[in-house]
Amino acid sequence: MLALVLRWCGDLEVAEDALQEAYVAAWRVWSRDGPPRSPGAWVLTAAKRRVIDHLRKDPRRGHEDVETLVWEDEADPGPTDRRLELMLLCCTPALPEDQRVALTLHALLGFSVAQLATAFLVPVPTMAQRLVRAKRKIRDAGIRFTAVDEALLEERVASVLRVLYLVFSEGYSAPWGPQVVDADLCEDAIWLTGLVCDEGPNHRFPGALQAEAWGLLALMVFHHARAKGRRDHRGLPLPLDDQDPSTWDRVLVNRGEEAMEKALAWGCPGPYQLQAAIAHLHLAPGPKDWNQIAALYNRLLTWEDTPVVRLNALCALSKVIGEASVLGELEALGESLASYPPYHLALAEAYHNLERPRDAEGALRVALERLQNPLLRNAALEKLQRWAPDTGPTPRP
Amino acid sequence: MKYLMLIYGPEAHLDGLSPQAKGEYFASFGPYTQRLVEAGVLRGGEPLLPTAAATSVKVRQTKVTTTHGPFAETTEQLLGFYVLDCPGLDEATQWAIQCPTAQFGTIELRPVMEMPR
Numbered sequence: 001m002l003a004l005v006l007r008w009c010g011d012l013e014v015a016e017d018a019l020q021e022a023y024v025a026a027w028r029v030w031s032r033d034g035p036p037r038s039p040g041a042w043v044l045t046a047a048k049r050r051v052i053d054h055l056r057k058d059p060r061r062g063h064e065d066v067e068t069l070v071w072e073d074e075a076d077p078g079p080t081d082r083r084l085e086l087m088l089l090c091c092t093p094a095l096p097e098d099q100r101v102a103l104t105l106h107a108l109l110g111f112s113v114a115q116l117a118t119a120f121l122v123p124v125p126t127m128a129q130r131l132v133r134a135k136r137k138i139r140d141a142g143i144r145f146t147a148v149d150e151a152l153l154e155e156r157v158a159s160v161l162r163v164l165y166l167v168f169s170e171g172y173s174a175p176w177g178p179q180v181v182d183a184d185l186c187e188d189a190i191w192l193t194g195l196v197c198d199e200g201p202n203h204r205f206p207g208a209l210q211a212e213a214w215g216l217l218a219l220m221v222f223h224h225a226r227a228k229g230r231r232d233h234r235g236l237p238l239p240l241d242d243q244d245p246s247t248w249d250r251v252l253v254n255r256g257e258e259a260m261e262k263a264l265a266w267g268c269p270g271p272y273q274l275q276a277a278i279a280h281l282h283l284a285p286g287p288k289d290w291n292q293i294a295a296l297y298n299r300l301l302t303w304e305d306t307p308v309v310r311l312n313a314l315c316a317l318s319k320v321i322g323e324a325s326v327l328g329e330l331e332a333l334g335e336s337l338a339s340y341p342p343y344h345l346a347l348a349e350a351y352h353n354l355e356r357p358r359d360a361e362g363a364l365r366v367a368l369e370r371l372q373n374p375l376l377r378n379a380a381l382e383k384l385q386r387w388a389p390d391t392g393p394t395p396r397p
Numbered sequence: 398m399k400y401l402m403l404i405y406g407p408e409a410h411l412d413g414l415s416p417q418a419k420g421e422y423f424a425s426f427g428p429y430t431q432r433l434v435e436a437g438v439l440r441g442g443e444p445l446l447p448t449a450a451a452t453s454v455k456v457r458q459t460k461v462t463t464t465h466g467p468f469a470e471t472t473e474q475l476l477g478f479y480v481l482d483c484p485g486l487d488e489a490t491q492w493a494i495q496c497p498t499a500q501f502g503t504i505e506l507r508p509v510m511e512m513p514r
Contacts, residue, residue: 094486141508142398144485151494152487 001040002086002107005047012107012138012145014054015047022046083108084199087192089145091159099134100163101170106131109188119185120170150204157196157209161216161272164193168220186224193217197259207266214263215273218256222279225252236379240282253283271303290319307336315346323350341370345380352387361388399440399509400481400489405473406502408447425497433479433492442479473502480509 005015022043036042090104102120105111111119117127137143148156171185193216200210229247232238260280263273278296281289297313311333318326330350337343344367351360364384371377411419426444433439448467455462467474476498483489486506493504 141506142400142483142485142489144487146485146487149487149491152490 001043001047005044005051013135014051015145018047018050018054019043021050083192084195084203085147086145087160087163087196088148088156091156091163092143093155093159094141094143095134095137097162097166099130099137100159101166102127102130103134104163105167105188108192153204154206154209157200157205157213160196161193161209161212164189164196165216165272167192168223172223186220186227190217190220190224193220197262208268208270211263211266211268212270212272214259214266215270215276218259218263218276219272219279221252221256221259222276222283225249225256225283231375236375236382245283245285248283256280269299271300274300274303288319290316294320307333308340311337311340311343311346318350323353326350327354339370341367341376344370348383357388398483398485398489399511400483401507401509402442402479402481402489402493402496403475403505403507404477404479404496404498404502405505406476406498407472408474408476410501411476422497429495429497430479432495433481438481438483438488438492440480440482442477444477445475448474476502 001019002015005019025046026039026043030036030039086108087104090107091100095103102116105116105119106113113128113131114124116131117124120127122130168186168189171187171189193213196205196213197210197217200213205213225248226243228249229243229245230238232242256276257280260273260276263276274296278293278300281293281296294313294316297309297316300309301313311330314326314330314333318330327350330347333343334347344363348360348363348367351357351363361384364380364387368377368380368384371380411422414422423444430439430442433442451465451467453464453466453468455464479492481489481492483492489506493499493506496504498504
């Protein structure tokens, strides 16, 4: 609905207000006269009337603007079309990333401030402020919701993929119990990415990005396929090697493989496609092909040379050539990854395998200092107990 | 909507250009400004002399401090500006993309505060 109304006026606040007033009017009139035959159309017409009123009062608008709107025919190409447009608009690089994410979920999926706050584990006032700032920037900077110009499309689509990746990551790493929130976010991200894949060609998205959209979809479904097997019976996260493949969703895996084929057909490799290939290798039955995985991470480094990717690359490499050969480089990452718990966990694992129990314990303790998530803390604590049962004070769970 | 288009770029880059290249760079602003005029969006603008010609002034509790140079040392410096009047940020961005300095510098688009008359 919002997407349709936005198309008429290019202003998010005007659109939201018009739609809100239309719903209020609907409630008032329908409770008196009964619902109309076509409630959706009724609300849209009411919203349109309010948009036109607003435009008439706006001194900046030309006379022609308003009149075209009044006489325009309701040629509606279909809701999916609009949602992609709306996504392109909410993901404008002119907004900071966290605002893009919040705005996309708010405008496209109807997340309330409270739901967003829960999903991203921030206090409600913080999330409310985030949306307020986004709307303020949109108003002050003149960010209008009109079609994205071709020259800006490449950057915009890349931003959409990035936002979807962030939404999925949030859902995937959500720590809390009954996976109501995180499954929703993951599934929402998958659905929206599917939309980008399916509708991309209609919007002349650059080929390289269409390939990456399919790659991102594959990446998401490969990860989500393992959703049921990721935790043990106590809810603690299980390492990949300990997960039970029979719990994985075969339908999702197949969907991912189809998406990979569509991606590869474009012949434009990219980081999401590489990550999908890595995820796929982790799903393969039998002993892991660490050689291939390490090789893929090396290629990923040519696209994204970040400390986290380096960490993952080193972990894969250590499975091929042993921990001793990578330890130096692993330790060297300490400065940039000091506040990243998985780094310390990986380091602890390496020390443990190299039979350096004191260093392993040290790294685990550092990890525990950094970990907030109670489930992950418990898992790390258990490991500490297993490796060093009688040494030192036990950190609190 | 009015925007101030602040044209930033590393002065070192300009200093490193051959006289011919420098001449071509400055000359390219002619056609660019012409297009802004023809589109009806130009409301003002000037090129600026380098930061070596700048002077900064501060007053703190009636104490005046005058310093040689710009307000701060930065990797890119303010080289010039335009004032544009466009429908929205996308249109302003299109103009920023075409500014010759965008190729090696940064164009900042700052909305002008609308003051009631």
